Amino acid sequence: xxxxxxxxxxxxxxxxxxxxxxxxxxxxxxxxxxxxxxxxxxxxxxxxxxxxxxxxxxxxxxxxxxxxxxxxxxxxxxxxxxxxxxxxxxxxxxxxxxxxxxxxxxxxxxxxxxxxxxxxxxxxxxxxxxxxxxxxxxxxxxxxxxxxxxxxxxxxxxxxxxxxxxxxxxxxxxxxxxxxxxxxxxxxxxxxxxxxxxxxxxxxxxxxxxxxxxxxxxxxxxxxxxxxxxxxxxxxxxxxxxxxxxxxxxxxxxxxxxxxxxxxxxxxxxxxxxxxxxxxxxxxxxxxxxxxxxxxxxxxxxxxxxxxxxxxxxxxxxxxxxxxxxxxxxxxxxxxxxxxxxxxx
Amino acid sequence: xxxxxxxxxxxxxxxxxxxxxxxxxxxxxxxxxxxxxxxxxxxxxxxxxxxxxxxxxxxxxxxxxxxxxxxxxxxxxxxxxxxxxxxxxxxxxxxxxxxxxxxxxxxxxxxxxxxxxxxxxxxxxxxxxxxxxxxxxxxxxxxxxxxxxxxxxxxxxxxxxxxxxxxxxxxxxxxxxxxxxxxxxxxxxxxxxxxxxxxxxxxxxxxxxxxxxxxxxxxxxxxxxxxxxxxxxxxxxxxxxxxxxxxxxxxxxxxxxxxxxxxxxxxxxxxxxxxxxxxxxxxxxxxxxxxxxxxxxxxxxxxxxxxxxxxxxxxxxxxxxxxxxxxxxxxxxxxxxxxxxxxxx
Numbered sequence: 001x002x003x004x005x006x007x008x009x010x011x012x013x014x015x016x017x018x019x020x021x022x023x024x025x026x027x028x029x030x031x032x033x034x035x036x037x038x039x040x041x042x043x044x045x046x047x048x049x050x051x052x053x054x055x056x057x058x059x060x061x062x063x064x065x066x067x068x069x070x071x072x073x074x075x076x077x078x079x080x081x082x083x084x085x086x087x088x089x090x091x092x093x094x095x096x097x098x099x100x101x102x103x104x105x106x107x108x109x110x111x112x113x114x115x116x117x118x119x120x121x122x123x124x125x126x127x128x129x130x131x132x133x134x135x136x137x138x139x140x141x142x143x144x145x146x147x148x149x150x151x152x153x154x155x156x157x158x159x160x161x162x163x164x165x166x167x168x169x170x171x172x173x174x175x176x177x178x179x180x181x182x183x184x185x186x187x188x189x190x191x192x193x194x195x196x197x198x199x200x201x202x203x204x205x206x207x208x209x210x211x212x213x214x215x216x217x218x219x220x221x222x223x224x225x226x227x228x229x230x231x232x233x234x235x236x237x238x239x240x241x242x243x244x245x246x247x248x249x250x251x252x253x254x255x256x257x258x259x260x261x262x263x264x265x266x267x268x269x270x271x272x273x274x275x276x277x278x279x280x281x282x283x284x285x286x287x288x289x290x291x292x293x294x295x296x297x298x299x300x301x302x303x304x305x306x307x308x309x310x311x312x313x314x315x316x317x318x319x320x321x322x323x324x325x326x327x328x329x330x331x332x333x334x335x336x337x338x339x340x341x342x343x344x345x
Numbered sequence: 346x347x348x349x350x351x352x353x354x355x356x357x358x359x360x361x362x363x364x365x366x367x368x369x370x371x372x373x374x375x376x377x378x379x380x381x382x383x384x385x386x387x388x389x390x391x392x393x394x395x396x397x398x399x400x401x402x403x404x405x406x407x408x409x410x411x412x413x414x415x416x417x418x419x420x421x422x423x424x425x426x427x428x429x430x431x432x433x434x435x436x437x438x439x440x441x442x443x444x445x446x447x448x449x450x451x452x453x454x455x456x457x458x459x460x461x462x463x464x465x466x467x468x469x470x471x472x473x474x475x476x477x478x479x480x481x482x483x484x485x486x487x488x489x490x491x492x493x494x495x496x497x498x499x500x501x502x503x504x505x506x507x508x509x510x511x512x513x514x515x516x517x518x519x520x521x522x523x524x525x526x527x528x529x530x531x532x533x534x535x536x537x538x539x540x541x542x543x544x545x546x547x548x549x550x551x552x553x554x555x556x557x558x559x560x561x562x563x564x565x566x567x568x569x570x571x572x573x574x575x576x577x578x579x580x581x582x583x584x585x586x587x588x589x590x591x592x593x594x595x596x597x598x599x600x601x602x603x604x605x606x607x608x609x610x611x612x613x614x615x616x617x618x619x620x621x622x623x624x625x626x627x628x629x630x631x632x633x634x635x636x637x638x639x640x641x642x643x644x645x646x647x648x649x650x651x652x653x654x655x656x657x658x659x660x661x662x663x664x665x666x667x668x669x670x671x672x673x674x675x676x677x678x679x680x681x682x683x684x685x686x687x688x689x690x
Contacts, residue, residue, distance in 0.1 A: 149647070153498035153590035155540055155579065170522065173538075177519055188623035193518075193583055195500055195628055197590070197641055197655045202620040206601065206643035215646070228647035232590040232655060234500065237582050238538055245498035245542070245577040247592075256551065275547040278533035282540055296542050298551035301560070302494070302573035310542040310577060 003089055004032060005065045006335070009081065010073030011035035011046055011055050014163040015095055018321035019070055024049055026336030036061050038073065063088035068328050068335065071095060072320065086122035091331055093124050093324045097209075100125040100217055107220045109323065110330055111268040112139045117330055124327050127221060128213040129319025130154055130199075130233065134244050135221050136292040136318065137311040140266035142222065144258055145250035148305075149228040152214065152246045156199055156233060157283065159240040160315050161186060169237055191237055199233035208233055241283035242319060243312040253304045260297050268318070273297050281312035289314055290322050348434055349377060350410045351680070354426065355418030356380035356391055356400050359508040360440055363666035364415055369394055371681030381406050383418065408433035413673050413680065416440060417665065431467035436676055438469050438669045442554075445470040445562055452565050454668065455675055456613040457484045462675055469672050472566060473558040474664025475499055475544075475578065479589050480566050481637040481663065482656040485611035487567065489603055490595035493650075494573040497559065497591045501544055501578060502628065504585040505660050506531060514582055536582055544578035553578055586628035587664060588657040598649045605642050613663070618642050626657035634659055635667050 045052035172192030281293035300306030390397035517537030626638035645651030
């Protein structure tokens, strides 16, 4: 029998659930799924196609019947179990940071570096969500000039911190509106009607790990080890789309008009840039879309090689589950759209 | 009789109310106030000292008994009425943009350019709130090196758009949490659990007027017409403290340690920079404080003359009413803390 099942590791998480929504929309039958999670969540169910679908323990699960295994349960889970799935013959699409910088693992965004996909050895890495969205907006400018430097400030939705963080924003907002105290559990400070200028843990030089991901993963995606990316990552009280304010410095001057034309022509990007109509990206407009919205494109008034832009993108879709499925489609053929659901093994 | 009354123009607005709260805390009696507003609000009352205080029409009101007139009702109101108050002998402290760039009007922050205050001709301008907060955080670095350039992305609270905007965020958030539609009235898009990358109207080069204020007013405050400030101003679903993520480029390299020491020693600034304890500025911590909180101070990994920082400050206090009162204190003597409430005329 051909392996045709799709394993979803981290099926109860925010990204895992989004992945299931996408599979459901493609008509993948429940019996073709293998939903896995930590021992804590094993034995529970998640809703799939209007019915409860059982979640099993990852520990000891066999990937033998799987053509595809999607991992979204954190780097330590991927490090412990992903190779097991590869060895069982599944294509692993890993949403964690475990293998992203491994030179033998392709870090791919189809609109940016599709050729890198061919080199895979059974494992593909999905880049950090903020990195994906920023790279999608900056890559089209690289056709006009080499990009030397990016200074980015982010506005990151709580979905990036998982399902419990989404609940926390809701709970704290409700409490605040009732004049009740909003005790933080997931985040170090309240996020309801507040901001937290910390995403992930602090690392070298006072930058967070998230801020370093933007440096290292963008360099790998662009195959440009010299690119300078300096970021400040900030959590905002938004549910699921991330935004970035970016200053982009190119080697040669690029006009705002040329930049806009390049963005308008770029696959996976929607130019939203008619300020006179209050048209520019914002998270609610980006929510539910695979495209990254880019606008507020303008030349720096003082630096002829400087451009500014603002982008919003659905963190759970293009930034995670949607991109993972896009990668599986490229590697295996359209998932859920052929007889063999994961495109055959 | 010596003029001793304090006129508050725009008494029903978000900044006007904050100004009244400050006067009340200083024990200024209600009979020393003259509360003025547009014809629309005239005849209403605002709460002062636990009692309703009447609001009168600005049109036709006499400033003859006033030692101090605080204007916060927009630039057109200030243009129409501020000179009238000056001619009547009041010191006008204007919170609007009407006179900020007028060379004959001092634009002052006492911690930055106190000497400029002496030159006033009866009128002092309060800088744009975001500009004040950013200038407070950057000025201490100027003792270490000339600052050549600032790239700023802002996270601006709805209070900056006035009392109706505060109501709109509350109303839309409640609606969203009940799964009801959130219709925008004050802002062009929903602000509840969303962001809007537009503050004020669009102007030259695709930058908003708010973004240009950061250029021109910071230059005047620092007396440095060459300073480059490139900003992206974004409204966030926060009630009353603004934040800014700033990249600061100096003429000579400045270490993060030296920058931190300068900030720690700066009056009006509170250094909040112990990431290992999750200590950094955030809006809820800044709310209700006159000090600007600064943290996340770090050297750019690629540009030796580059520093990054994040700041939060109370937009209604240091960014508006609190600074206005501070200016009046400097010009007239402590308001509400002497026999003559506005320090005498």
